[in-house]
Amino acid sequence: MEENEKKNLLIKSGSIINIQHDRGFVSDILIKDGVISEIKENIKVEKGSAVEIDAEGFRISPGFVDMHVHFREPGFEDEETIETGALAAVKGGVTTVACMANTKPVIDTQSLVKYILRKGNSSVCRVLPVAAMTRGLEGKNITEMGLLAEAGAVGFSDDGMCVADSQLMYEIMRYSKQFGLPLILHEEDYFISGDGLVHEGYYSYMLGLDGISSLSEDLIIERDITLAKRSGAKIHVTHLSTGGSVEMIKKAKEEGVNITCDVTPHHLFFNDSYLESFNTNFKVKPPIRSEEDRQALVKGIKDGVIDAIVSDHAPHLDTEKNTTFKLASFGTIGLETFFSAAFTKLCVEEKIKLNKLISLITTAPSKIIGIDGGRIKVGDVANLTVIDTGGEVEIKKEDIISKSKNSIFLGHKLKGRIICTVSKGKLAYLLNNTKEKG
Numbered sequence: 001m002e003e004n005e006k007k008n009l010l011i012k013s014g015s016i017i018n019i020q021h022d023r024g025f026v027s028d029i030l031i032k033d034g035v036i037s038e039i040k041e042n043i044k045v046e047k048g049s050a051v052e053i054d055a056e057g058f059r060i061s062p063g064f065v066d067m068h069v070h071f072r073e074p075g076f077e078d079e080e081t082i083e084t085g086a087l088a089a090v091k092g093g094v095t096t097v098a099c100m101a102n103t104k105p106v107i108d109t110q111s112l113v114k115y116i117l118r119k120g121n122s123s124v125c126r127v128l129p130v131a132a133m134t135r136g137l138e139g140k141n142i143t144e145m146g147l148l149a150e151a152g153a154v155g156f157s158d159d160g161m162c163v164a165d166s167q168l169m170y171e172i173m174r175y176s177k178q179f180g181l182p183l184i185l186h187e188e189d190y191f192i193s194g195d196g197l198v199h200e201g202y203y204s205y206m207l208g209l210d211g212i213s214s215l216s217e218d219l220i221i222e223r224d225i226t227l228a229k230r231s232g233a234k235i236h237v238t239h240l241s242t243g244g245s246v247e248m249i250k251k252a253k254e255e256g257v258n259i260t261c262d263v264t265p266h267h268l269f270f271n272d273s274y275l276e277s278f279n280t281n282f283k284v285k286p287p288i289r290s291e292e293d294r295q296a297l298v299k300g301i302k303d304g305v306i307d308a309i310v311s312d313h314a315p316h317l318d319t320e321k322n323t324t325f326k327l328a329s330f331g332t333i334g335l336e337t338f339f340s341a342a343f344t345k346l347c348v349e350e351k352i353k354l355n356k357l358i359s360l361i362t363t364a365p366s367k368i369i370g371i372d373g374g375r376i377k378v379g380d381v382a383n384l385t386v387i388d389t390g391g392e393v394e395i396k397k398e399d400i401i402s403k404s405k406n407s408i409f410l411g412h413k414l415k416g417r418i419i420c421t422v423s424k425g426k427l428a429y430l431l432n433n434t435k436e437k438g
């Protein structure tokens, strides 16, 4: 890779995805010193002056934006670091991530926001910090949101936790308004979810696993819609899992509430019948729910209620997953399968247009967190992803480059392969057997 860094890059004959139109256009892209310098057909360069990538038959997308990941740094570096998380990101075609604040210490001060930015600067993708809404994620005292925004936070979230105190949540909403950044909400009523492990329904009863009722999510979303309506705050509900939540958010949007939302590929992909395997990688929060819920999420994408797709990349050590269902940690990694899993479900099975999926993972999340991602434009630092939509990839443990291997997709075959990723102007990932000249 060292060698490539010094050279210019010429991506030949790829079909560039145009989010506004179904049809892309075939073109070359020349990247000089990290900046897109030309987009046109038949670009000629001096022999040996650029690394050439043959993208004929492949699609070229703006680099993906994943506004919800856990990189575990600081505090849990044996699970993932910003450096290794970024490597997993570019393998999945992702060139920008927003990191959640539930590290140790929690990202609730200016210096910690700056720490994430500094670490991100030396990693292969753009890493943006999400700061905590409450100090230490304790759900008691509001953080210094103004200072955190000034330091570079792109949003506020207690993700992993839900603010149980409704009065405090209302104060957070009113206070956050002046900063224009979204509140990214993990919606869970602990009195209902309790010690639950999986979705409460037929399979939880049959398998004898404690259930988490859909009410846990629906009730808090209902509360927060009411509070957002009253306060005028900008809220973003993350990782929807229930049909009820889609319905409520649809209605709230119609009423003009400042609300957006996202879903993960694993909630679009699986239903709770997969729990029969007792595979602890299926233990995630919110839980994988019923087929009816899954279909409602897909419909939410089709209807435009769901704005974005996020991985909720949640690395855990083998020791945390290789145990009983009861003791295992919640979460699955998701960056390396981010595109392929969503593409398989939405585009291959549900016939949703590729440019629609691309908007859900580029322009839409960029808009929500207020960054200029999601475009391929002359003069910009190059962030782009070359996709083989006809390709297939089998998810194997030995191929995972994330520090943690807890993928819910292990053993599954997914359609759509990432061929190469250019991130921050550099060739950051290239599939082994791709032709590369120069």
Ligand SMILES: [Zn+2]
Pocket: 159, 160, 161, 186, 239, 285, 286
């Ligand atoms: Zn969460």
Ligand SMILES: [Zn+2]
Pocket: 068, 069, 070, 100, 159, 160, 312, 314
């Ligand atoms: Zn999360």
